[in-house]
Amino acid sequence: MPDAPGLELIRGEIDRDHPGAVLATSYDRAQAALIADPAQILDVLDWLKEQPGHRYDFLSSLHAADYLPNQPRFGVHYELINRDRVERIRVKAMLEDATPAGGADLGDHHSPNASGGGAKSGSGPAGHAPGLPEIDSCVELFPTANAQEREVFDFFGIVFRGHPNLTRILLPDDYVGWPQRRDFPVGGEPVTFTYSEQRYD
């Protein structure tokens, strides 16, 4: 881990090459994080990967979290390692929830404008309901992100622009909803036993 001053130095250096790409830094519980502008996430990742003297070139994990009720709501986390200096750094991109207030996530596929076809952004892959948060895919930079971005899409409904095959990976293809969002209920499905079969049929 770079320490807190080291993190500020990295931020300053990125700021020279990509002004405004790093919105903030956080140094919490001995873990260093850069909070990046989601629009420039690839610039930040590419800089960290290629910059001589830094070379955070191993993406060990990509995952997301839902910070409801905070805004911006979703965080996409990139855990990078510099294997020469044995240092970790986390890059975080915070995404606004694009669904209108009160819009249930369960209804994403059924919402009336779902057939509108990418009203928010034409670059999103076809078939994804509009109103999902979007961020650029880093599969070109880190091929390992392929399955992990699919997993994030599967569970949070975050669309990665430019991902070669953004489909559900663990859940069935016809599943509706984004289960890891905090407003998705934890409750289970009613189990059909022989005596209760009639009721649920």
Place this chain on the structure above:
Amino acid sequence: MTEPNREAEMGMSTDLLETPPGSALAEYDGADDLDREIMTINIGPHHPATHGVLRLVVDLEGELVRELRPVIGYVHTGIEKSCEDKSYWKVIPFVERMDYVSYFFQMEAYCGAVERLIDLEIPPRAKYLRTLFLELNRIHSHLVWLGTTALDLGAISMLWYCFRERDKILDLFEMATGQRMHTRYFQVGGVIEDIPLGFEAKCRAFAEEMPIRVGQYQDLLDRNEVFLSRTKGTGIVSRERLLELGVTGPLLRAAGDPWDLRKAFDYLAYPEMDFKIPVGTVGDNYDRYRVRVAEMVESARIVEQCLDALPEGPFIADDRKYVLPPRSELSTSMESLIHHFKLVTEGYRVAPGEVYYSIEGPRGELGCFVLADGSAKPARVHYRDPSFVNLQAFREMAVGGYVADMIASLGMLDPILGGVDR
């Protein structure tokens, strides 16, 4: 591709074989095309050679794999989602069941992450005990791998020998924790109980015996013509490509990269341990086998060192806000009773924050991300499972090789589908 035996192996129509030469059927000019035809077949999801519920959609040209798509998700149980609804200490038995072969590692990743969230230092004895059980678990995991993979390659006796030693490890687990699998032994703050009387001697005997057993496995396999020809030179992926694909653990080390989180990062008692990182040279299936087998010996050495240097003292931290008071205090101390009641009913609250903590699992980097929102339940528990990430390299190991080599590569990849699907 004219030898008749070859066609019989490939399960082609038998009338071609039975047709006498010179007959009309033999001159059927589509006969040559049969080899070049791309055939898509489905392997799994229920197949012993897929090491779990993994489905492979494979495009074959004759016996050559031209394209391969792993389909996963058959044992997705939503553990990460369920954890949102459990207080911090109730999550431990849940996460153990993700990767069901390396349960101690799952526990350590989670407990370590929560300890970092609440800034709780664990006592030295707990560090050593955890290291001890992690390394026993690593041997256990590699034994399951060796037995089943050798079975895939036709060496059935390896399964019995490996499971014989595995049973000894499970006996040790049972002795110390009361359970053979899914032990729930690690707690936030340390371990739940001290090791019992007689454990040390039994464990030491095992650690002394294990390298001898590993030598016997090597005697069985290293000069076995079938095993060698099926593993040497198959499933090679370059070190650079493995790094791009995020592959860690024995697969990466077999390609010659000595990357091991136990050495790289400072956690538990590993800085005090003296052990080597086995690496391979070519990165083929044989190197993967050699690296894992050598790791078993190193793990046995770590187990011995843990027993030698096991410090005296408490086995769990003393912070009553997070750690259950000893049972004996409950009948005499009101304070302890209150703490016990609070911890068991509500659990403890964790200040908002997030931690990613990763350890070296038997298959590579096992990371746990915990997000706390100030309540008594984690807002998100995510596992970076090495099997899930490593599986991405499987396509490149298998494409261009024979189906039989694909099965060997899958065994050497050692995915645990419970961990892949979570």
